[in-house]
Amino acid sequence: MRARYLLADYPTIAVDSPVIDAARMLAEQDLPGLIVVGDDGRPVTILPGTEVLRLAVPAYCQDDPALARVVDEAHADMFMGALDGRTVREALRARRRELPICGPDATALELAALMARTQCPLVAVVGDDRRLIGAVTLQALVDRLLVT
Amino acid sequence: MRARYLLADYPTIAVDSPVIDAARMLAEQDLPGLIVVGDDGRPVTILPGTEVLRLAVPAYCQDDPALARVVDEAHADMFMGALDGRTVREALRARRRELPICGPDATALELAALMARTQCPLVAVVGDDRRLIGAVTLQALVDRLLVT
Numbered sequence: 001m002r003a004r005y006l007l008a009d010y011p012t013i014a015v016d017s018p019v020i021d022a023a024r025m026l027a028e029q030d031l032p033g034l035i036v037v038g039d040d041g042r043p044v045t046i047l048p049g050t051e052v053l054r055l056a057v058p059a060y061c062q063d064d065p066a067l068a069r070v071v072d073e074a075h076a077d078m079f080m081g082a083l084d085g086r087t088v089r090e091a092l093r094a095r096r097r098e099l100p101i102c103g104p105d106a107t108a109l110e111l112a113a114l115m116a117r118t119q120c121p122l123v124a125v126v127g128d129d130r131r132l133i134g135a136v137t138l139q140a141l142v143d144r145l146l147v148t
Numbered sequence: 149m150r151a152r153y154l155l156a157d158y159p160t161i162a163v164d165s166p167v168i169d170a171a172r173m174l175a176e177q178d179l180p181g182l183i184v185v186g187d188d189g190r191p192v193t194i195l196p197g198t199e200v201l202r203l204a205v206p207a208y209c210q211d212d213p214a215l216a217r218v219v220d221e222a223h224a225d226m227f228m229g230a231l232d233g234r235t236v237r238e239a240l241r242a243r244r245r246e247l248p249i250c251g252p253d254a255t256a257l258e259l260a261a262l263m264a265r266t267q268c269p270l271v272a273v274v275g276d277d278r279r280l281i282g283a284v285t286l287q288a289l290v291d292r293l294l295v296t
Contacts, residue, residue: 001225027290032180032197032269048198049180049286054264061261068261076255077149080293107224113209113216116202119267121180138197142175145228 003111004104006144007125007134012037015044015089019055022088023080026052032137033122036088042130045092046100048120055091056080101126104133111141151259152252154292155273155282160185163192163237167203170236171228174200180285181270184236190278193240194248196268203239204228249274252281259289 012035013022022034026049033048047055054062058079061068068076100120102110104127111123121138160183161170170182174197181196195203202210206227209216216224248268250258252275259271269286 002221023290024294027287027294030287048267049269049290050196050263050267053260053286053290057257057260057264061257062264065258065261065265068255068258071255071257073150073255076257077293079257079260107216107219107221109205109209109219109224109227110213110216112201112205112227113213115198116205116210117213119196119198121197138201139175139178142171142197142201145225146172146175 001108001144002104003102003106003123003125003136004133006108006111006136006140007104008137008140010035010122010124010132010135010137012041012043012132013088014039015092016087018083019086019088019091020080020083022047022052023056031122032139033120035122035124035132035135036092037132041132043099043101043124043126043132046120046122046124048122055088056083100124103127108141108145111136112145115141149256149292150252151250151254151271151273151284152281154256154259154284154288155252156285156288158183158270158272158280158283158285160191160280161236162187163240164235166231167234167236167239168228168231170195170200171204179270180287181268183270183272183280183283184240185280189280191247191249191272191274191280194268194270194272196270203236204231248272251275256289256293259284260293263289 100118
């Protein structure tokens with residue numbers, strides 16, 4: 001089983017979209033993550049749902065549980081509303097990491113290892129020109145593997 | 149908004165269950181992850197879907213893309229079937245990491261920061277006795293935050 005037989009169309013979001021739109025897309029379409037594309041339509045990054053959430057969490061309390069705890073309840077409910085047009089590009093972390101991207105010939109084992117390694121339940125499948133062909137979700141992969 | 153108002157009942161899996169049962173549970177119930185409980189009913193660990201998948205990927209190709217690539221296609225489809233009764237406990241990695249567990253009074257911001265930090269779209273909510281009360285999923289949290 002190769003990626004080409006497991007992939008499906010998947011919505012994308014532009015890198016200059018507001019973070020709040022990314023969060024809304026994730027919630028409304030019940031997606032495991034987002035594929036962020038540049039002006040040329042090629043994937044810039046692939047974000048698991050937890051990273052989309054991270055874009056919306058104020059930097060000062062991302063890594064320190066104590067700081068998130070001292071924010072009072074009223075304000076803790078409003079942090080997403082306070083994003084104020086901040087774009088995905090602005091919120092992305094500079095840290096480079098391996099992206100869950102593969103070609104159409106990747107095997108089921110490669111897809112599984114890639115999802116596990118990148119901790120992303122979503123792999124973008126691209127052609128030779130790096131343009132998006134579709135995506136394989138963890139659910140689609142596990143569903144397929146269990147009936148093999 | 150506190151965790152107690154966002155949580156819902158969530159299925160659990162025993163730490164001595166076969167890994168294949170964990171994968172099946174994830175796929176059939178379309179879950180974002182699994183809460184693994186010990187004999188006393190308390191959470192031993194919480195695994196995002198990608199970590200459940202990792203339990204099933206042979207150790208030799210978890211961290212090396214090249215090794216996953218050389219496994220031939222026929223075998224690459226069968227790796228889950230080859231698990232052969234291996235239990236979740238046996239497959240868990242020794243590495244300790246912060247678990248996505250909180251009390252019922254955690255705020256929405258604490259939940260979001262915890263999901264982002266642990267890269268897990270699922271938080272187990274426990275009482276003072278560390279017994280499971282329920283879970284908050286990323287979808288439930290984002291849904292709630294966007295209507296606030």
